Amino acid sequence: xxxxxxxxxxxxxxxxxxxxxxxxxxxxxxxxxxxxxxxxxxxxxxxxxxxxxxxxxxxxxxxxxxxxxxxxxxxxxxxxxxxxxxxxxxxxxxxxxxxxxxxxxxxxxxxxxxxxxxxxxxxxxxxxxxxxxxxxxxxxxxxxxxxxxxxxxxxxxxxxxxxxxxxxxxxxxxxxxxxxxxxxxxxxxxxxxxxxxxxxxxxxxxxxxxxxxxxxxxxxxxxxxxxxxxxxxxxxxxxxxxxxxxxxxxxxxxxxxxxxxxxxxxxxxxxxxxxxxxxxxxxxxxxxxxxxxxxxxxxxxxxxxxxxxxxxxxxxxxxxxxxxxxxxxxxxxxxxxxxxxxxxxxxxxxxxxxxxxxxxxxxxxxxxxxxxxxxxxxxxxxxxxxxxxxxxxxxxxxxxxxxxxxxxxxxxxxxxxxxxxxxxxxxxxxxxxxxxxxxxxxxxxxxxxxxxxxxxxxxx
Ligand SMILES: O=P(O)(O)OC[C@H]1O[C@H](O[C@H]2O[C@H](CO)[C@@H](O)[C@H](O)[C@H]2O)[C@H](O)[C@@H](O)[C@@H]1O
Ligand SMILES: O=c1ccn([C@@H]2O[C@H](COP(=O)(O)OP(=O)(O)O)[C@@H](O)[C@H]2O)c(=O)[nH]1
Numbered sequence: 001x002x003x004x005x006x007x008x009x010x011x012x013x014x015x016x017x018x019x020x021x022x023x024x025x026x027x028x029x030x031x032x033x034x035x036x037x038x039x040x041x042x043x044x045x046x047x048x049x050x051x052x053x054x055x056x057x058x059x060x061x062x063x064x065x066x067x068x069x070x071x072x073x074x075x076x077x078x079x080x081x082x083x084x085x086x087x088x089x090x091x092x093x094x095x096x097x098x099x100x101x102x103x104x105x106x107x108x109x110x111x112x113x114x115x116x117x118x119x120x121x122x123x124x125x126x127x128x129x130x131x132x133x134x135x136x137x138x139x140x141x142x143x144x145x146x147x148x149x150x151x152x153x154x155x156x157x158x159x160x161x162x163x164x165x166x167x168x169x170x171x172x173x174x175x176x177x178x179x180x181x182x183x184x185x186x187x188x189x190x191x192x193x194x195x196x197x198x199x200x201x202x203x204x205x206x207x208x209x210x211x212x213x214x215x216x217x218x219x220x221x222x223x224x225x226x227x228x229x230x231x232x233x234x235x236x237x238x239x240x241x242x243x244x245x246x247x248x249x250x251x252x253x254x255x256x257x258x259x260x261x262x263x264x265x266x267x268x269x270x271x272x273x274x275x276x277x278x279x280x281x282x283x284x285x286x287x288x289x290x291x292x293x294x295x296x297x298x299x300x301x302x303x304x305x306x307x308x309x310x311x312x313x314x315x316x317x318x319x320x321x322x323x324x325x326x327x328x329x330x331x332x333x334x335x336x337x338x339x340x341x342x343x344x345x346x347x348x349x350x351x352x353x354x355x356x357x358x359x360x361x362x363x364x365x366x367x368x369x370x371x372x373x374x375x376x377x378x379x380x381x382x383x384x385x386x387x388x389x390x391x392x393x394x395x396x397x398x399x400x401x402x403x404x405x406x407x408x409x410x411x412x413x414x415x416x417x418x419x420x421x422x423x424x425x426x427x428x429x430x431x432x433x434x435x436x437x438x439x440x441x442x443x444x445x446x447x448x449x450x451x452x453x454x455x456x457x458x459x460x
Contacts, residue, residue: 008129008153010041010455013122015082015138017045017070020063026270026307027232027373028135028160030349033066034235035451040065042130044122047071050078058121069125073114080110083310086138089172092313094137094161095274095368098171100313108174112141119145126153131459134185136160144184156458157185158230161370162397163195166202180207183219187458189230191371191397196229203227230454231401234376236439236446239353243381246354255301256358262337263424265300266359268352268374269366270307271344273317276367276393276410277304281324281340283365283416288332288339291421296337298424300363301355305346318344349377356381356388361423365393365410372396375405379438387435389423391416401441404434 018029036043043066047059051072060069073082084107092100119142126132132155134142143155169175179202182188190196200217203209209217218224246252255264265284269275284300304321308314325342332339347355356362362378375390375398382388392398392405399407406419 008131009127010036010039011122011126011130011132012036012041012043012135013118013132013139013142014043014045014135015086016136017043017047017068019047019068019070020061022048027371030373031232031234031447031450032135034238034447036066037064038448038451040067042067042069042125044069044118044125045071046073046082049073050075056117056121069121071117071121077110077114077117079310080107081114082138083308085111087308087311090137091161091274093168093172094159094164096162096164096168097273098168100273101171102312103173111138115139115141116145118142119149122146123149123151126151128153131455132156133158133455133458140178141181144181147184154458155185156187156189156454157182158189158232158454159195159370160191160232162192162368163190163198163202165198166206169198169202170206176207180219183207183209183217183223183225185225187454188225188227189454190227191229191231192400193229194400195370195397196227199227226457228457230450230457231397231445232371232373232450233442233446234373234380235448236376236380236442239349239377239380242350243353243357244383246350246357249351249354251351252354252358255355259299259358262297262299263360264358265298265361265363265420265424266355266378267300267302267304267363267365268355268378269302269304269364271304271314271318271321272307273313274366274368275304276365277302277317278320278324279367279410279413280363280365280416281321281328283410283413283420284340284363285328285331286413286417287420288328290417294421294424295332295339296334298339299337299341300339301341301343301359303343303345303347303352303355306344352377353381357383360388361420362388362390362392363420364390364396364398365408365416366396367393367410369393369396369398372398375402376442379405379435380442382435384432384435386428387431389426389431389434390438391419391423401445402438404437 018033047070049072088102208220364375390405393410
């Protein structure tokens, strides 16, 4: 095990763990890996495997400074906890989509069962001075279950998704039983001030809490906890270095040759309905319709690795996008040019960095997103001498920091088309000015600052 440091070992707990040599597209895995890589610690969570009899058996391994402890899930636990309650009910609610929420009591029971199992396993792994950092909506009640087992360690929680207003949160049956367990943490972190306002509003007006000094809230039973906004980020310098060296990689030169001088627009997203992909395709189609002079001059590459395929909406969006990409190519393609390249596959960061750098425009248009690390990665990967332009949804947490992107309402496909046209024609001086301003933000607020700010506040 890793040597203990003053203030205790860091124990990170998340449903998704980025195990060595196992790709895990998703911002949480990318960011936590970067955060743990610096000082090390223990990372506990789901192995990503569904297993029968061996489920709940603990697998441990070490790589670099990180100790990993993971458990498999049984088929029923996976279906009820991960697919059912976490991604069938909580995810849509947290992304402002109550119409998609599929709430079932059996799924909630599975969610609580798996959280209890996490609490039981974790209790065996922790030492009295460890600092525990729990991540995301899969594990909201974990601290209350650990407290019930007599765990007195510092425990923090970070929510990676947006948090909608109280008026929406109360649509979840038994919302108080679940959300009030957040008060068992010592610190609850969210990405933005907007999310923090929603959290405070819920606790003050639905849970009977009162506001104390320094972001503290006091519950009717006397328990106090702190809440704060901690915008997550990336390893800005590390990613920029990787991108600068990517030019010589075969896959990158192959992409560049295949463009034959055309400007590249890139999108990289898990195939998720929150990412606004149908609207994005529609916005690109509007660009082609209104700007015939751009035909043959531009290529849109959308990388969209499949995600959460057991949930109905994710399968539906996949079919919808296949139809839409086929329709746009069918309408505008010529024998030597396809306007859209649409790929349902995930790529490692090493290649993504080179793809981002090859693109004149980064197109990031989620309908709602906690942060969206792709937006930050795209900026960090640009060539300082000839940077591309970021077109970014106002409803991504990243928009509150990257104010020099071209900000759009992702549902307004005309506005997306206008922003794309502007980006493709933007003079070098303006591209540089906007890029420098965004890089200033990312150089300061990188993944290290995020980790230090959260853990500093938790330990204080
Ligand atoms: O674990 P999966 O079900 O495969 O999904 C991947 C992750 O998706 C979500 O990521 C969020 O975290 C990012 C980093 O903070 C943030 O930039 C993004 O806006 C969020 O959507 C989810 O919250 C994670 O739990 C998943 O692991
Ligand atoms: O093929 C892919 C697609 C995405 N990602 C990574 O997955 C993360 C996506 O994070 P983001 O915050 O944008 O969205 P999330 O998927 O977490 O909702 C980023 O670090 C991407 O570089 C990746 O490694 N390979």
